[in-house]
Amino acid sequence: MQVGLGHYLVISTLLFCLGLYGVLTRRNAVAILMGIELMLNAGNINLVAFNRYVAPATVSGHVFALVVITLAACEAAIGLALVMSAYRSLETIHVDEINVMKW
Amino acid sequence: MGEFAAFTILSLLILIPAVVVVTSKNIVRSALSLVPTLLGVTGFYVLLQAEFVAGIQVLIYAGAITVLLLFVIMLTEGGAGLQVRQVNEQIPLGVTAAVWLAFLLLLVFSRTTWPVAQRGNPPAYSALAIGNAFMTDYVLVFEVTSLVLLVSLVGAIIIARREE
Structure with missing residues (x-):
């Protein structure tokens, strides 16, 4: 049986929805960031799979997958810095307990 | 196989x-x-x-x-x-949202015919082709991404720094 574009799309859909479930149900800010990483990975699978099956002679999908990986690293660094900052001033990283606009 | x-x-x-x-x-x-x-x-x-x-x-x-x-x-x-509770009270909402999104996307995929190319030849060295693409067609993307990376690194240090 040949692996087609549809197979990759199904797996990336399931991965994206798992990430969405994690983002919606977790209390811990670090776990929410993990859910976001899963969703970004699902998007990257789509970019590379479409590049391979729709326009195999070009590398546009690879280029944008690399850009997304770079921005994911930025997002993780900034997000975790914000988590550290919130923990230092509020003593919690549970997002449902962070409910003050000003400290 | x-x-x-x-x-x-x-x-x-x-x-x-x-x-x-x-x-x-x-x-x-x-x-x-x-x-x-x-x-x-x-x-x-x-x-x-x-x-x-x-x-x-x-x-x-x-x-x-x-x-x-x-x-x-x-x-x-x-x-x-x-001992810490790791999930909030939105589990039914989260399950509903994730399952509905998966159902919707899979429905769309099953009804779409993608313009799949006949087996073209991928570039022999993908790193070479990617480097060329970054320096010619996508040079603006490359520069903006590097600027975002620089700003986010400086910003992360400033946000996480202990206040004086």
């Missing part, structure tokens, strides 16, 4: 740890389960003949981001205890 077997194994390697990531009570176990998922995605890139992206995925995701997550879990005590 071999490609399909590899695809099946990699799919399980991606999806089973991903379920652990979003459901585990232990936040450290969640962070470590992220590693097999990211390595499975790397395997997908190899299957899709994107070797350069696969290498970068291992370096940045499986290497750097996982270590960063573990460091922050270590530095913020109180969030990692096993």
Whole structure:
């Protein structure tokens, strides 16, 4: 049986929805960031799979997958810095307990 | 046949740890389960003949981001205890949203015919082709991304710095 574009799309859909479930149900800010990483990975699978099956002679999908990986690293660094900052001033990283606009 | 077997194994390697990531009570176990998922995605890139992206995925995701997550879990005590409730009261909403989105997307995929090209030849050296593309067609994307990376690194240091 040949692996087609549809197979990759199904797996990336399931991965994206798992990430969405994690983002919606977790209390811990670090776990929410993990859910976001899963969703970004699902998007990257789509970019590379479409590049391979729709326009195999070009590398546009690879280029944008690399850009997304770079921005994911930025997002993780900034997000975790914000988590550290919130923990230092509020003593919690549970997002449902962070409910003050000003400290 | 071999490609399909590899695809099946990699799919399980991606999806089973991903379920652990979003459901585990232990936040450290969640962070470590992220590693097999990211390595499975790397395997997908190899299957899709994107070797350069696969290498970068291992370096940045499986290497750097996982270590960063573990460091922050270590530095913020109180969030990692096993007695701490890790999920909020939105589980029914989360399940509904995720299942509906999956159903909708799979419905769209099953009704769409993609313009799949006949087996064209991928570039012999994908790193060479990617470098050329970054320096010619996508030079603006490249420059803006590097600016964002610089700003975010400086910003992360300033946000995380202890106040005087």
